[in-house]
Amino acid sequence: MHMHRRRPVPPLEARLSAHLRSTVWGPAEFIGLPPRWLVAEGLLAGCVGAGAIVGSTVAGAWYGLPGLADGEGGLVSVAALALYLCMVRAGRALIGIVAVLGVCLALQAPQTAVGLVLAERGQVESVVVTSVEGGPGSVSGHGRYLCSVADSDGVPLRVRIWRGCGQATRPGDTLAVVYDSKGRVPPRGVEGGASGSGPLRDLGGWATALVAACVVAVVRSYRLYRPTAGPQARPACDPGS
Template sequence: MGTLAAVAIVGTTLFGAWTGRPPLADGEAGLVCAAALALYLVSVGAGRAMVGIAAVLGVCLSLQAPQAAAGVVLAERGRVQSVVVTSVEDGRATNGGQGRYLCSVADPDGILLKVRIWRGCGQATQPGDALAVVYDPTGRVPTRGVESEVGVPGPLRDLAPWGAALVVASLIAVVRSYRLPDPSDAPNPAGGGVART
C-alpha cells in the first residue's frame, strides 16, 4: 500500500503537470492519496504513531512532487531561451541570510516574464546580463532557470528518499497491526477447553 500510495502521489502530480490540470499538478490529488493511505492504515489497526508518521511522509511527498513534476515536463518538452535580467533581488537580506538571489527577467522582445528566476541568478548577476531559461511551449508549467543537471532522472531523484520513507513507514505500520494470538488462549488438548495458567 505504501508503494501504491507513493506511485499514486507522484503519478497524479506528473499527469497533472503534463496535461495542465492544476488540481493534479499542484499536489492536491497527492494529498488525497496520502489521506487515503492514512485511512487504510487506520482500518487495518495500525498504531496511531505509525499512521501519523506515514501521513506526514505522504504529505511531504505530495508537497515535493509538483516541483519534480514540473522539472520532468521541462526536461522532456522544454525549450531553452536566452533572457535579459532586468533586476536582481537579494533574498538573503529579507530572509535573514537564508534566501536566494532572485532575478526578474524579460524575453528578447522586452516582455517581462511573470516568474522570477533563481537558478543561474547569483551575487555577480547584474541587470542587463543574459540568463538561460527553459520554458514549456504549451505554457502548462512555469519557466525556470536552466539547471546544470538535464534529463528526467534528476527531478525524480529528489523524490526517492520521500517515497522510500513512505513505503517503509507503511510497511512497518501494517506489520505492527497484525497481532499474534495470546498463548494462554490456546485450546487445552486434554480437556478440550481453553488452557488457563
C-alpha cells in the same frame, strides 16, 4: 539478609499496558519473522500510495490540471492511505508517521513534476535581465538572488528566475531559461552543470521512507485472533499457511 522481590504486575494493569501498546504500535501477534504475504501487502500498499501521490502530481503538471499539479491530489492519496491503515487496525503512531511522510512527499512532488515536464518537452531560450533583487541579507527568497527578465520581444516574464541568477548578475545580462512548449508549467532558469537527478533523488528518499513505514504498519497490524460475537475467538487466518 533481606531480598527485595519485584512486585508482580496486577493482571488488569498488564492487560491495559498490552492494550495501549497494541493500539499505539500495533499488536504484531506473530512469532519469529512476519508472514511473507503480510510483508507483500505492506509493500503493495506503500508502493500504490507513493505512486498515487507522485503520479497524480506529475499528471497534473503534464496536462495542466492545477488541482493535481499543486499536490492536492497527492494529499487526497495520503488521506486514503491513512484510512486504509485504520481499516486494517494498524498502530496509531505508525499511521501518524505514514501520514507525515506522505504529506512531505506530496509537498515535494510539485517542483519535481515541473522539472520532469520541462526535461521532456522544454525549450531553452535566452532572456534579458531587467533587475536583480534578493541575496543573502534579504527577508524573502530564502537568501537567493531573484532576477526579473524579459524575452527577446521585451515582454517581461510573470515569474522571477533564481536558477542562474547570482551575485555577479547585472541588468542587461542574458540568462538561459527553459520554457514548457505547451505553457502548462512556469519557466525556469538553467544552471550550469546542474542535472535533474537531485530533486528525483530527494523525492526517492521520501518515497522509500513512506513505503518502509507502510510495511512496518501493516506487518505490526497482524492479529492471530479476532473477537467474535460468541464466547470463543477464531483465527483470523490459518497459522499454518
